[in-house]
Each structure stands twice: as structure tokens, then as C-alpha cells.
Amino acid sequence: MSDLRPINDHPDAAKLEGLDHTRQYDFQLAENYSYKSERGLNKRVIEKLSYMKNEPEWMLKFRLRAFEIAEKKGRPKWGPDLSHLNFDEIFFYIRPQDRKGTNSWDDVPEEVRETYKRLGIPEAEQKMLAGVGAQYESEMVYHSLKEEWEKQGVIFLDTETGLQEHPEIFKEHFATVVPPEDNYFAAVNSAVWSGGSFVYVPAGVEISVPLQAYFLINAQSMGQFERTLIIGEPGSKFHYIEGCTAPTYNSDSFHSGVIEIIVKDRANVRYSTIQNWSHNVYNLVTQRAIVGERASMGWLDGNLGSKVTMKYPSTYLLGEGAHGEVLSIAFATDGQHQDAGAKVIHAAPNTTSSVVSKSISKGTGRSSYRGLVQIHEGATNARSNVECDALLLDEHAMTDTYPYIEINEKTAHVGHEATVSKLNDEQIFYLMSRGLPEDAAMALIVRGFLDPVAKELPLEYAVELNRLIELEMEGSVG
Amino acid sequence: MSDNRLEIRNLHARIAGGETILKGVDLIVPSGEVHALMGPNGSGKSTLAKLMAGDPSYEVLDGDILIDGESVLELEPDERARAGLYLAFQYPVEVPGVSIANFLRLALNARREEGDEVGVMEFYAKLQRAVKALDWDESIIERNLHEGFSGGEKKRSEVLQLLVLEPRYAILDESDSGLDVDALKVVANGVNAARGPNFGALVITHYQRLLNYIVPDMVHVMSSGRVIESGPKELAMDLDAKGYDWIREKHGITASGDAVAHA
Structure with missing residues (x-):
């Protein structure tokens, strides 16, 4: 908004030349890695990777088995176009110390730092994003939190x-939640996973401060094929937050994470992620939680950036009275396809779920909602409500909805509502007539549209999300 | 004569690519004065209001609009607003998810330099004063812009924004329509609270009723896309008693002239 100057007015505008507004995160570093695996995916790469990580035998076997499964399965035949994703061109493992690419903040390209600054990201976080975050771990805040958590038996x-x-x-x-057999990309991830978070919260422990992935800023925590495992023992309660609204500084073109969450009886787990990949990335992620008796799982899933995203956080309500909730945001701009949604499986009586999806398509962007609500036989009195709202910002922007509902239980109550709206000229004129420039007016309408989801985020994330939207909307006016 | 005035000079305009609605409007509202603009349906009052605010669905064919001697014709709606113009809409739109407080803070800051944003305390004090002047509950500022507002609440919101944004000149487009007497008084009190030497207003209304509460310095009558008569506040009384026909006859305009313009 008013605190962000148009990019052309900026004193460093010359340095930013050629940096298209809508594509300003497509930066990359000169390649100066000291070590790289060979390109492509094969057994040798996996063996080398496992060796370098000094893994137990069972993990190597697991990886190799997953590789075989991937080979057999082949890529999915549905969903977005992945024909340009060529594995033979991809490095499936780069040593973390090499991944960093740079060790000094001063080496980070000016325009990258500029983008971070414009997003108003705290410097410590900026450095982490740029892969030079060595200082942050020693920060007092994290240390005292970590001690506190360790006393309670929390593993992070x-x-x-x-x-x-x-x-x-x-x-x-x-x-146990996402076996390699589950889907092709889960199999690929299982074969070459690297990085991610491991969270274990003992029975009855409640953590009030969110566990934030960027606390774990040694370089291994971020990767192309991260594997996150989160375990909430009975009665525990916590919130895990990953990613941030800043562009992820990464020249890799393929990201395929697996997130497994085990919410045991009466536990309450929230997982929030906002991702903003640079526009060359295929972002194909499997996120799944299993939820026990009277336990509750909440997902907040924000997808910005990337070339193609396929991401459908799933919740398996396995215990009686389990509850699942998904709040999803997708923002597709020029050339992007956000194929996102949610899956909820009701496999026990008195389970409840709610899905709210908000998607925005701009330029030639396309947002798809793909969702599944499944009520198993015997899951009596299950209740589920799905609401998907799409906002189109331009004439060429696209949106589509694929809601699948499978009900095998007579007592189920399932609701589905979908709306599509276009950016309204009258609203824009109205807001402009109060002094807001056109791009700010559009950004405000978009923020308002996302508000029901954004207000569930911790304040600093909501603020970042708003800034990011403003930035995305700058330059949308001709 | 001082340059401090809102001026419309020989304004001709049409719906973009369509029918001509304004056919030579001349009107001056000096700073410090409140003028009323009356006229039958289809005479072009609302078109004039939206056009002044820069509504892109209309096209100017000839003439000019000036704020304090400066033409604003080439300015975008937001630039006109920052130049000091304010339109209280007849039918303000809903903007879901955007609270009145948030919106007004952004609108105020849009008028200020970067680094000179309005302070939180200053802003809320201002907002509270405006809410009070309109005899409204404070919780209103956390509600989303016009979401689920009644017709009366929308009109009140338009005046609330006027009081917070403190424009140099305001155009009120039928801010009285659909209001009962109590609501009308509240809205009128709000507008009167804005009155002062540095504020000029053009109050568009069908009914003399509003002018009992917002007493105008002058009354203008519009018909067939032109201002055909101007006079003191008593003119509004005459119109209320006798209708518009006598003025139109005086200027040789048939009632059907308006009907055509309206079609």
C-alpha cells in the first residue's frame, strides 16, 4: 500500500531493470557448487545420498524400495500439465553446504535483498531465506524457547x-501416514528425501508459542524433497508453522515434499504453511494427517508462486468424534497453475470437518479446487461442509472446481458451496474515489476476499501475506 | 473572486460510447458554502456527481471541472480524491472482508507522504469523533464496509467517511433517499459538522425535506442535462410546492425532454 513505492520510483530502479513485477522472484544465483550429484534419478544417486547422510540400513532399503515403486507407478495421468518436468535435468541431491551457494549476506544479490526488504521481512529471516542464516539459531528468543520445550520433552x-x-x-x-505406495510423488520423495522437520510433542503437553520451521535454520531444514514428520501424543496441543510469504530462494525447479502428521487421541494440532516458490518450480506435495478419537487437526495452506502446484492436504478422521479443518489460499498469476484443495476422509462416527478454499487468478493464471469428501459406511452422523470461493482478477484468468463427494453412510450431512466472482469495477471505483490508487484498491479487495482465512494466521504472518498480495498487485494496472 | 471553489464549466458528457446526458452544465460552489442541486429524475444529477468523482463509465465531450482553479478532468478518481474531492455515493458498494477502520486508515494514509502515516491514537480519536457526531455505536468501525448494512447505515457510512477524510469539497448524491426523519437528522447533523470556511458541498436531493436540516446557501435546478435555474434557499420551497414544470416552461423545456434524456 502506501508504504510500498512503485518499483520504478525506487532509487535502485536501474538495478532492478528487467525484473518484471509479476516475476520478480525469478532470481537465481550463479552456480558455484563445490559438489553436486549427477543429474537424474537412479539407484546410484540414492545410495550415495544415504551414505553421505550416514543413515541406518533400514532407511537405505526404504529409499530403494520407494524408488522401485516410483518406477512402476509412473506419473499421475490427471491434473495439471507436467510434461515439461524432466527428471534427467534435475539434481536429486545437493549437499546442504553446497546448496547454500553463498555464505555471506553481502553475496546475496542486491535485487533479492531488495525484494525481502520490500516485503518487510525481519533481517534474521531474510538471511535464513537467502541461505546465510547462521546467526539466527543463536538468538536468545529461540534458545529460551528451545530450553523450555526440551524440559517438557518436546523434540523439534x-x-x-x-x-x-x-x-x-x-x-x-x-x-505410516504416507507410504511410498501412496502416489508417484510420495514415492519419489521417499527415495530421495532430504531435510524437513521432526516434531514430537509428548502426551498432555501444550505449547502456546507456535513451533516455527525457520527456527531450524541449519541448511538441512529446507530442501527440494523435504520430509516432515509431526507426532502429537494423546492430549497434546500445538501449532507448527512452516514457510513464509517471502519467495523461497532456490534455483531448483522441482519441489516435492511429504508431510506426515499423527494426531493421537484428544490431541489438537495445527499446521500452517504459506509458500511462495519462484515461478520456475513444480511444487508437488503430499500432506496428510491421521486423527484419533476426539482429536483435532487444522491445516492452513497458502499457495503462492510456483509454476505448477499440486497440493491437497488430507485429513483421515479415524477416531470417533475427530475433527478436521482446512483453510486454503491459492493465488495464481501469469503462467501459473495452482491445483490445490483438500481431502477429508470420515472413517469413524461423529466426525466433523470443514473446508474453506479461497482462490485468486490473475493474468493468465489458473486456480483449480480439487477436493474429496469421503464418508465411510459406519461413520454415523458425520458432518462435513465445503466452501470454495474463486476470485478472477482478469478476463483471461481461469478457475475450475473438482469437488468429489463419496457418501456411504445414510446419516451423513455434507454441504458444498462454491462461488466465482470477478473483480468488480464498481468496487474499484468506489475505493479509488476515497484516494486509493488503482493497484492498492485491487489489493484491498483481494485482502478482503482472503480475510476469513488470513485472520486465522498469527499476526506477523498475516502482515507478510498482505504485503505479498500488495506486491503481487503492483504492476497489475496498465 | 477567489479561486477557492468547485467549478463546473460548460460540461458535456455521455455514457461511454452511449447517450449524451450532460449538455452544458455550469455550476460554482465556493469554498465555505453548501449548495443544493435539485431536479427531476433523469435530469443528470447523479451522472454529474459520478463524473466529477471520475467514474470511468462516463465520457466527457466538452467543458471542464476545476478544484480551486485547477482542472481535474485528466486526473484519476484517486487523484481527484487526494486533490480534495469527495463523493458520498447514492448506492455505496459492499467490500467484503475490509473493515471500515482499516479502509479509512489506508485512505487517510494515501493522502499523506510515505513516512508520515497517521498515528494510531490520532486516527482512532478522529474516527471516534466522527462516529459520535453520527450518533453511532463504536463497534461500527470494526464492521466490514457496508456488508449487511441497511440503506440508512450505508448513507451514514458515507457521511462518516466524509468526516474522517475531511475533503475540501463534497458531493452528496441523494444522501437522504430512503431515510426516515430521525436518520435524516443524523445524516444532516454529520454534514453540518463538516461545514466551515474550508469546506464546500453540493447536496443533491429530490426533496426539500433534507434542506430543512442542511440549510443551503444556494439552490440550483437541473433539467435535461443543464442547470436551468439558481436561486436562494427559498427556491427549494417553491419547487416543493409547485414542482418543476413552471421552471421548465420558463426555460422552454418540455417534460418529455427529460424523459428522452432518461430513457
């Missing part, structure tokens, strides 16, 4: 360290 580590330091808990839960 990157996934590799989790495997090394807590092998029993790890092995007991790993790949």
Missing part, C-alpha cells in the same frame, strides 16, 4: 537429526 529437530537422535520414535511413525 530437522528430520536427519531426528532420525539419528531418536531412531525408535522415528522408525515407529515414519511413512
Whole structure:
């Protein structure tokens, strides 16, 4: 809004030349990696990767089995166009110390720092995003939190360290929610996973401060194929937040994470993520939670950036009285396809769920809602409500909805509502007549549209999200 | 004569690509004065209001609109607003998810330099004063812009915004329509609260009733896309008693002239 100057007015405008407004995150570093695996995916790459991570035998076997499954399965035949995604061109493993690409904040390209600054991101977080976050871990805030958590028996580590330091808990839960057989991209991830978070909260422990992934800023915590495992023991309660609204500084073109969450009886877990990949990335993620008796799982899933995103957080309500909730935001701009949604499986009596999806399409962007609500036989009195709202900002923008509903239980109550609206000229004129420039007026309408979801975010994330939307909307006026 | 005035000079305009509605409007509202603009349906009053605010669905064919001697014709709606113009809409739109407080803070800051944003305390004090002047409950500022507002609440919101944004000149487009007497008084009190030497207003209305509460310095009558008569506030009384025909006859305009313009 008013605190963001148009990019052309900026004193550093010359340096930003050629940086298209809508594509300003497409930066990349010169490649100066000291080590890289070979391109493409094969057994040798997986063996080398596992060796370099010093993994137990069972993990290597798991990886190789997953690779075979991936080979057999082949890519999905539905959903967005993935024909340009060529595995032979991709490095499936880059050592973390090499991934960083830079060790000094001063080496980060000026325009990248500029973008972070314009987003108003705190410097510590900026550095983490740029892969030079060494200082942040030592910050007082995190240290005192960490001590507090450790006293309560909470484990919050990157996934590799989790495997090394807590092998029993790890092995007991790993790949139980998303087995490699689940889908092609889950199989690929299982074969080459690297990085991610490992969270374990013991029974009855409640954590009031969100566990934020960017606390774990050693370089392993971010990766192309991150694998996150979150375990909430009975009666625990916590909120895990990942990502941020800033563009993820990454020259990789393929991101395929797997997030597994186990919400045991009466536990209450929230998982929030806002991702903003640079526009060359295929973002194909499997996120799933299983939810026990009277337990509750909430997803907040924000998808901005990327070239193609396929992401459908799923919630398996397995225990009686379990509750699942999904709030989803998708923002597709020129050349992007956000194929996002939610799956909720009601497999026990008296389970309840709600899905709210808000999508925005701009320029030639396309947002799809793909959702499944399944009520199993015997899941008596299950209730589910789905609401998807799409906002089109331009004449060429597209939106589509694929809501699948399968009900095998007579007592189920399932509601589905979908709306599509266009950016309204009268609203824009009205807001402009109060002094707001056109792009600010449009950004405000978009913010208002997203408000029901954004207000569920912690304040600093909501603020970042708003700034990001403003930035996306700048330059949308001819 | 001082330059401090809102001036419309020989304005001709049409619906973009369509029918001509304004056919040479001349009107001056000096700063510090409140003028009423009356006229039958289809005479072009609302078109004039929206056009002054810069509504892109109309096209200016000839003439000019000036604020304090400066033409605003080439300015975008937001630039006109920042130049000091305000339109209280006849039918303000809903903007879901945007609270009145948030919106007004952004609108105020849009008028200020970067780094000189309005302070939180200052802003809320201002907002509270305006809410009070309109005899409204404070909780209104957290409600989303016109979402679920009654007709009366929308009109009140338009005046609330006027009081917070403090424009140099305001155009009120039928801010009285659909209001009962109590609501009418509240809206009128709000407008009167804005009156002062640095504020000019053009109050568009069908009914003399509003002018009992917002007493105008002058009354103008519009018909067939032109201002055909101007006079003191008593003119409004005459119109109320006798209708518009006598003025139209005086200027040789048939009632059907308006009907054609309206079609």
C-alpha cells in the first residue's frame, strides 16, 4: 500500500531493470557448487545420498524400495500439465553446504535483498531465506524457547537429526501416514528425501508459542524433497508453522515434499504453511494427517508462486468424534497453475470437518479446487461442509472446481458451496474515489476476499501475506 | 473572486460510447458554502456527481471541472480524491472482508507522504469523533464496509467517511433517499459538522425535506442535462410546492425532454 513505492520510483530502479513485477522472484544465483550429484534419478544417486547422510540400513532399503515403486507407478495421468518436468535435468541431491551457494549476506544479490526488504521481512529471516542464516539459531528468543520445550520433552529437530537422535520414535511413525505406495510423488520423495522437520510433542503437553520451521535454520531444514514428520501424543496441543510469504530462494525447479502428521487421541494440532516458490518450480506435495478419537487437526495452506502446484492436504478422521479443518489460499498469476484443495476422509462416527478454499487468478493464471469428501459406511452422523470461493482478477484468468463427494453412510450431512466472482469495477471505483490508487484498491479487495482465512494466521504472518498480495498487485494496472 | 471553489464549466458528457446526458452544465460552489442541486429524475444529477468523482463509465465531450482553479478532468478518481474531492455515493458498494477502520486508515494514509502515516491514537480519536457526531455505536468501525448494512447505515457510512477524510469539497448524491426523519437528522447533523470556511458541498436531493436540516446557501435546478435555474434557499420551497414544470416552461423545456434524456 502506501508504504510500498512503485518499483520504478525506487532509487535502485536501474538495478532492478528487467525484473518484471509479476516475476520478480525469478532470481537465481550463479552456480558455484563445490559438489553436486549427477543429474537424474537412479539407484546410484540414492545410495550415495544415504551414505553421505550416514543413515541406518533400514532407511537405505526404504529409499530403494520407494524408488522401485516410483518406477512402476509412473506419473499421475490427471491434473495439471507436467510434461515439461524432466527428471534427467534435475539434481536429486545437493549437499546442504553446497546448496547454500553463498555464505555471506553481502553475496546475496542486491535485487533479492531488495525484494525481502520490500516485503518487510525481519533481517534474521531474510538471511535464513537467502541461505546465510547462521546467526539466527543463536538468538536468545529461540534458545529460551528451545530450553523450555526440551524440559517438557518436546523434540523439534530437522528430520536427519531426528532420525539419528531418536531412531525408535522415528522408525515407529515414519511413512505410516504416507507410504511410498501412496502416489508417484510420495514415492519419489521417499527415495530421495532430504531435510524437513521432526516434531514430537509428548502426551498432555501444550505449547502456546507456535513451533516455527525457520527456527531450524541449519541448511538441512529446507530442501527440494523435504520430509516432515509431526507426532502429537494423546492430549497434546500445538501449532507448527512452516514457510513464509517471502519467495523461497532456490534455483531448483522441482519441489516435492511429504508431510506426515499423527494426531493421537484428544490431541489438537495445527499446521500452517504459506509458500511462495519462484515461478520456475513444480511444487508437488503430499500432506496428510491421521486423527484419533476426539482429536483435532487444522491445516492452513497458502499457495503462492510456483509454476505448477499440486497440493491437497488430507485429513483421515479415524477416531470417533475427530475433527478436521482446512483453510486454503491459492493465488495464481501469469503462467501459473495452482491445483490445490483438500481431502477429508470420515472413517469413524461423529466426525466433523470443514473446508474453506479461497482462490485468486490473475493474468493468465489458473486456480483449480480439487477436493474429496469421503464418508465411510459406519461413520454415523458425520458432518462435513465445503466452501470454495474463486476470485478472477482478469478476463483471461481461469478457475475450475473438482469437488468429489463419496457418501456411504445414510446419516451423513455434507454441504458444498462454491462461488466465482470477478473483480468488480464498481468496487474499484468506489475505493479509488476515497484516494486509493488503482493497484492498492485491487489489493484491498483481494485482502478482503482472503480475510476469513488470513485472520486465522498469527499476526506477523498475516502482515507478510498482505504485503505479498500488495506486491503481487503492483504492476497489475496498465 | 477567489479561486477557492468547485467549478463546473460548460460540461458535456455521455455514457461511454452511449447517450449524451450532460449538455452544458455550469455550476460554482465556493469554498465555505453548501449548495443544493435539485431536479427531476433523469435530469443528470447523479451522472454529474459520478463524473466529477471520475467514474470511468462516463465520457466527457466538452467543458471542464476545476478544484480551486485547477482542472481535474485528466486526473484519476484517486487523484481527484487526494486533490480534495469527495463523493458520498447514492448506492455505496459492499467490500467484503475490509473493515471500515482499516479502509479509512489506508485512505487517510494515501493522502499523506510515505513516512508520515497517521498515528494510531490520532486516527482512532478522529474516527471516534466522527462516529459520535453520527450518533453511532463504536463497534461500527470494526464492521466490514457496508456488508449487511441497511440503506440508512450505508448513507451514514458515507457521511462518516466524509468526516474522517475531511475533503475540501463534497458531493452528496441523494444522501437522504430512503431515510426516515430521525436518520435524516443524523445524516444532516454529520454534514453540518463538516461545514466551515474550508469546506464546500453540493447536496443533491429530490426533496426539500433534507434542506430543512442542511440549510443551503444556494439552490440550483437541473433539467435535461443543464442547470436551468439558481436561486436562494427559498427556491427549494417553491419547487416543493409547485414542482418543476413552471421552471421548465420558463426555460422552454418540455417534460418529455427529460424523459428522452432518461430513457
